[in-house]
Amino acid sequence: MGNSIATVCLSGDLGERLDAAAAAGFEAIELFEHDLTTSDLTPEEVRRRCAALGLRIEMLQPFRDLDSTSPERFARNLRRADGKFALMERLGIDMLLVVSSVAEDAVADTGLLAEQLAVLGSRAAGCGLRIAYEALAWGRHVNTWEASWEAVRRSDHPAVGLCVDSYHVLAVDGNPDGIAGVPAAKLFSVQLADAPRLPMHVLQLSRHHRVFPGQGALDVPRFVDAVRRSGFRGPLSLEVFNDDFRAGDPRATASAGRRSLDLLRAGGLQGRGETRWSRVQLTGAPGALADVDHTLAGLGFVDAGGRSRRHGDAVVVLEPGEGPARIARTVLHDSAGIRSRTPGPDGTELVVEPLTAPAAPSGRWSIDHVALQVPTGRLAECELAHRTAGFVPQRAEEIGTPAGLLRRQPLATHDRGARVLLSSLLVTGPAAVATPQQTVAFGCTDVLGAARAARAAGVPVLPVPANYYEDLACRTELPPALISVLREFDVLYDLSDGGALLRFGTIAFGAVGFELVQRVGAEDGYGELSAPVRIAALHRRQRADLRRATA
């Protein structure tokens, strides 16, 4: 099964899309007809360009509203198809994708539909071409893969086969397993897309929010497994309509799509071994790093040789560079992991290394999670990089901040040995601060003790507004004495069904702040309720720093 991508996944003009697909190592493309119609390349030029790039044009798509209860209209639709057959000949394409009709005159009767498909099939066969028929999830009568297969089967024409698309099956909770029973010779085309679960109509979700396999919430591996069992040997073809991809760098998008297919082929998620964050590497001008170093020392970190600072199993590396302090690299140790390096759109690099040492004794500090703010519109890309490394998305949250709504997407490895909290403003406007918010959160078993020690050592702790504690007293049954200790040491407290999360943080140095985190019980969250308080406090601080810097 080779790799193919539909031109509609990418941005730019058609030539740029083809270049990007080839550069990412795709062997084939699906030509989205709109991209040709708006292009100034002739069909012959497109054919030559694809040939020169080593790209096969897998099919032309989509052909809409073929069937009709009106014979006149069906005849007109056939004439329309003839025009496309002529175009396909010029392009050197042998397959046309016909999608189930959404028109009012669509055929409800499967027998008649199969007949009309066979008529089209005969005309296609006359030109040496084939028809792949696909059910749109919002098709008027045909909207499941089973219904489209029934029509294809009954059309009983060698030039008419089935196209299945993971999105149209899974986004409406269809069952893909039966695809394994479709004869491979009748399965002409397989399209893949994933999608998040968003409370919107399946058509709206499809047009704006599809993502590459692994970036959403659909069980694409199960779909591909069914396809594989059918004996299908054609390419897996990405067909993703996504607002961000359509506006993004086409080469980055194509390359992310390619990685997604590689991951899928490698058997889905890796990282079934033991995992942990090995270290976080910071960079920045020496003066900026000196402030960080001083704070780490105040938190009890010790020099671990060279540029490393260590507290228990938590290691931070300070790599001199330029500018304000920021995270340059996160390093994951995974006993089942494969060595890899993935640069992210947030400017950090995710490194995976094999884990060789045994598990850490409990009670020592560790890296609980790393929080990274990602540029608006590039969260999915960053999420995919972490999924590739074995992280699995946890429940996403949306949080009101002074700079706008912030989407937080936490991910964790299967053994919860490593966690990352990605966040991104839904919209970037004038209230946003250019410096992202990055946090290295250390896990410990006595956050109040750590807070007391930090206070004694003069660590600059991020102040929490009194309003927070007053609200906490209203909405929880926490003893007043506990609340007053939390308040004294600027500790945030999030109670959940599973347990509780206690934490306090330092101010940010450049982009980077530190947190001490204590998980009580089966706590698996990241402090959703208190997050707006911490983020607003960091935002105030960053703005004040900025004002000072520009004054």
Next chain:
Amino acid sequence: MGNSIATVCLSGDLGERLDAAAAAGFEAIELFEHDLTTSDLTPEEVRRRCAALGLRIEMLQPFRDLDSTSPERFARNLRRADGKFALMERLGIDMLLVVSSVAEDAVADTGLLAEQLAVLGSRAAGCGLRIAYEALAWGRHVNTWEASWEAVRRSDHPAVGLCVDSYHVLAVDGNPDGIAGVPAAKLFSVQLADAPRLPMHVLQLSRHHRVFPGQGALDVPRFVDAVRRSGFRGPLSLEVFNDDFRAGDPRATASAGRRSLDLLRAGGLQGRGETRWSRVQLTGAPGALADVDHTLAGLGFVDAGGRSRRHGDAVVVLEPGEGPARIARTVLHDSAGIRSRTPGPDGTELVVEPLTAPAAPSGRWSIDHVALQVPTGRLAECELAHRTAGFVPQRAEEIGTPAGLLRRQPLATHDRGARVLLSSLLVTGPAAVATPQQTVAFGCTDVLGAARAARAAGVPVLPVPANYYEDLACRTELPPALISVLREFDVLYDLSDGGALLRFGTIAFGAVGFELVQRVGAEDGYGELSAPVRIAALHRRQRADLRRATA
């Protein structure tokens, strides 16, 4: 009825939100509690700041999940409310907004709910406070204004009244008319929000896409009319959750909100008279304008004195300035209009002047529409400015372009005397060109004749790819001879139910291109099907210009 705005409508920290509300002339705010909890201002400081700004704090909101089928939980909720009463005293607020419960233990029985509301009312009254009760459209049991009014009525407590919100009524197609029958003394609070019609769940729509009255599709004037007839004399309060507003400039947002209320109060839409575009004013460096002038001359425009060029009733003014050519100002004549000037986020200014001259004789060129590209995320703002001038939104479209999905929002005056086509990329990425696309489209009755004349005069017409005409031949029944003429002169042809739109355009000079448009029959559109072809061609051209400029 005064003007109020909820702090959640705006971006920034609480202090900035208050400043913005005051600067826009609001008399009151609703304090969204989250904005206080995350603030480092104490309640007393907020009170003083509001007093200094001349802002009354209308209410604290929202208090969630009050009622409960479990007596213990209800008792706990009352204690939570006591804490908020204490807070309100410090803030100097006398009203708390209680929203209908979404919790599993919410009370289904209206009698019990009314009892629990009365208990809360008594406690509030003991502190000199009041409770406004509001139905959320997604409330577990109470999700219509009628149900909330029934609970309030049966609670029969002077300190318990009703809050109605246009969004919660209209977004689920509720009927607001009955609100006129609610005794004014029991109507404690009125919140206003509009929303577009988007295919998504009412909660998702509410949290991300609410807009100010007049910016969406809901009949807020009808809602306000019912409120007015009830005898309500309190403030109209804007409560809008919107991703763009939350990230935007709080002063611009507050000022747009204020204009929205002014418009609403003035009796809704103006512009019921005769309307027409009077002129479009371009600016740019003298050299850039010379190219424009040359092209206008080629199109048959004549010098109309000073900096004006005229063809029939179409007038373009060339105002020397700096940089590439662009639209500086559009001037609408409206026989019922009030003189106004509104700067838009796209850098153009919309001017309304009274129309005094009689209607133009037919057959002459006129300004059919002006197309303006607006920065991503600021379409609603620009739409409001045009609604204020009497434009009404027509059906929006989303169009795939090389730079990403483009949303096109056309608006027209009631007599179709003037039209504007606003567009905005949903996401701005690296494929976007910094120069916006602006078009002045002239209406004429013989576009093929005009195209022939333009060709003869050497006007630089924007080339349309051959692929477009080949597709046109496939999907329409147009005679081949007509298609070949269209193709010869680069004329786009859009067939619709109402008629047809024929047009051709010049290349863009800086940001500005010209179009000649012919509407056949009852055509009311803007060439949705051919728009991607034209936009892609402009995009190619702009990118080529850019490459030349930087080479």
